Amino acid sequence: MTDPAVLALSAVEVGELIATRQISPVELTRLQTERARRLNPQLHAYISFREDRALTEARTAEAEIAAGHHRGPLHGVPLALKDSLFLAGETTTLGAHTHRDHRAPHDAAVVEKLRAAGAVIIGKLNMHEHAWGVSNANPWFGTTRNPWDPHRMAGGSSGGSAAATAADLAFATLGADAAGSIRVPAALCGTVGLKPTYGRVSTHGDFPLAWSLGHVGPITRTVTDAAVTLQAIAGHDPRDPASADTPVPDFRAGLESGVAGLVIGVEEDFLFHHCDDRIATITRGIIDRLVEHGARVVEVDLPTLAHSEWAGTMTSLAEAATVHHRTLLDHAAGLGADVRLQLQLGQAVSAVDYLRAQQLRRHLDREFTTAFERVDVILSPTVPVPTPRAGAQRIEVNGRSVGLGGNLIRYCVPANLTGHPALTVPAGLIDALPVGVQIMGRAFDEATVLRVGRAVESLDPLGGRRAPLSAG
Amino acid sequence: MDTTVKALLAARGIHPADGETEALAGRWHRLHRTAPGPEAPCGDPTPPILVFRPGRQP
Numbered sequence: 113m114t115d116p117a118v119l120a121l122s123a124v125e126v127g128e129l130i131a132t133r134q135i136s137p138v139e140l141t142r143l144q145t146e147r148a149r150r151l152n153p154q155l156h157a158y159i160s161f162r163e164d165r166a167l168t169e170a171r172t173a174e175a176e177i178a179a180g181h182h183r184g185p186l187h188g189v190p191l192a193l194k195d196s197l198f199l200a201g202e203t204t205t206l207g208a209h210t211h212r213d214h215r216a217p218h219d220a221a222v223v224e225k226l227r228a229a230g231a232v233i234i235g236k237l238n239m240h241e242h243a244w245g246v247s248n249a250n251p252w253f254g255t256t257r258n259p260w261d262p263h264r265m266a267g268g269s270s271g272g273s274a275a276a277t278a279a280d281l282a283f284a285t286l287g288a289d290a291a292g293s294i295r296v297p298a299a300l301c302g303t304v305g306l307k308p309t310y311g312r313v314s315t316h317g318d319f320p321l322a323w324s325l326g327h328v329g330p331i332t333r334t335v336t337d338a339a340v341t342l343q344a345i346a347g348h349d350p351r352d353p354a355s356a357d358t359p360v361p362d363f364r365a366g367l368e369s370g371v372a373g374l375v376i377g378v379e380e381d382f383l384f385h386h387c388d389d390r391i392a393t394i395t396r397g398i399i400d401r402l403v404e405h406g407a408r409v410v411e412v413d414l415p416t417l418a419h420s421e422w423a424g425t426m427t428s429l430a431e432a433a434t435v436h437h438r439t440l441l442d443h444a445a446g447l448g449a450d451v452r453l454q455l456q457l458g459q460a461v462s463a464v465d466y467l468r469a470q471q472l473r474r475h476l477d478r479e480f481t482t483a484f485e486r487v488d489v490i491l492s493p494t495v496p497v498p499t500p501r502a503g504a505q506r507i508e509v510n511g512r513s514v515g516l517g518g519n520l521i522r523y524c525v526p527a528n529l530t531g532h533p534a535l536t537v538p539a540g541l542i543d544a545l546p547v548g549v550q551i552m553g554r555a556f557d558e559a560t561v562l563r564v565g566r567a568v569e570s571l572d573p574l575g576g577r578r579a580p581l582s583a584g
Numbered sequence: 585m586d587t588t589v590k591a592l593l594a595a596r597g598i599h600p601a602d603g604e605t606e607a608l609a610g611r612w613h614r615l616h617r618t619a620p621g622p623e624a625p626c627g628d629p630t631p632p633i634l635v636f637r638p639g640r641q642p
Binding site: 415416419421422425426440441444449452453456457459460465468471472475 | 589592593596597598600604607608611612615618619620624625626
């Protein structure tokens with residue numbers, strides 16, 4: 113009988129137990145699904161389970177390993193997917209009533225790769241409807257709750273992915289991020305979230321929100337798990353027009369190299385502006401600790417960041433309105449009120465607005481590229497505000513009331529506009545709720561981003577604490 | 585602005601409810617208040633993401 117405490121292990125740790133045949137992937141899949149089903153009414157992390165198919169996959173993994181065919185660190189490990197990612201012949205709802213019976217015509221590219229890695233996919237995860245929001249208050253599948261405090265927001269749009277990872281309802285998950293949708297929930301739920309470089313991971317078979325901003329990436333409990341999961345899903349795919357034919361390095365190779373000799377860029381005018389003082393202090397504290405470990409800090413200047421919110425909003429409004437044009441015309445009443453409003457607003461964006469936003473993106477990309485000639489990474493808070501209460505429309509920053517959505521995603525959007533890789537790692541606690549630090553890096557240099565993330569993780573900024581609703 | 589947004593959407597066959605038109609107009613105002621002014625950088629006139637390449641489209 114497997115001890116349920118194994119569910120609190122990292123994906124890599126449990127993968128080692130599977131590889132050495134100390135744990136059966138079949139038994140682990142049963143245990144994982146049972147826990148996920150039991151906690152789901154409280155957390156609304158999952159939209160659907162696929163226990164029979166998952167058990168078939170687990171039996172195959174067990175047989176392969178027994179026969180000496182070990183596929184790698186995720187072989188036999190139970191994972192779960194945001195419900196925007198296609199599983200051939202299975203329902204992919206996009207968290208939407210309008211798509212609740214939508215059957216995916218094929219596997220997503222990342223699903224093909226996870227299958228090749230031998231992973232077991234146990235279910236599909238809740239998300240903000242159509243990925244068009246950050247609260248994960250989903251009117252059709254329930255509001256995803258934060259495992260650190262169910263009265264708090266899990267964040268979105270990959271809120272189910274982050275909550276499931278934090279609460280040990282899957283060993284790792286995949287999310288998608290067009291405006292912070294991996295990093296915001298990962299930070300609010302005290303997990304690791306990686307938005308890879310645009311083009312690093314194929315988005316073929318991820319139903320898009322905004323195609324020029326969207327990325328698929330992992331949400332995990334450790335930085336090593338993020339590296340291993342990225343390794344499994346990265347690579348060129350000619351079916352994705354944005355996919356880059358770029359070599360995929362070994363993302364684990366330099367993880368433990370520390371930060372000695374690395375240069376950390378800090379941008380003060382935007383990436384610390386309108387930030388909760390306590391979060392700014394935590395972030396600066398992390399930077400100071402990294403300096404103690406041999407990093408150097410350089411200030412960088414990125415003036416076009418001032419226009420990033422506008423450019424991101426115009427781009428996502430216009431692209432999402434195009435993607436969902438027919439849905440809005442034919443099924444408007446079947447959309448949640450907030451999503452319907454956003455899709456309607458997108459219809460009013462002018463061509464000039466959209467093209468102006470693209471000009472600003474190119475300018476911002478040049479500023480980042482120039483900055484990365486002087487620095488290895490740029491550090492900032494991931495989210496400028498402490499975890500809001502579930503259902504909040506406004507939040508307080510240093511005593512001032514501000515709107516929710518734009519403020520939660522403000523520091524994340526720039527990396528969507530430019531496509532640079534960005535990682536969030538837990539950095540501390542405020543009122544017993546986790547806070548993340550964001551690490552942005554050069555295009556296709558996820559290895560350095562992960563290396564710095566691992567150095568932050570090594571500082572043990574949460575003091576070993578985990579979400580009260582975790583199995584640990 | 586209410587009528588502008590309403591007319592724009594109506595031309596596209598979209599007819600928000602009255603309450604929604606008001607909310608849309610509010611968001612529209614906020615967006616345009618934060619639009620980049622003439623001092624904002626333009627970069628190249630044509631962003632590469634929108635360059636048409638005959639016979640080489642993905």
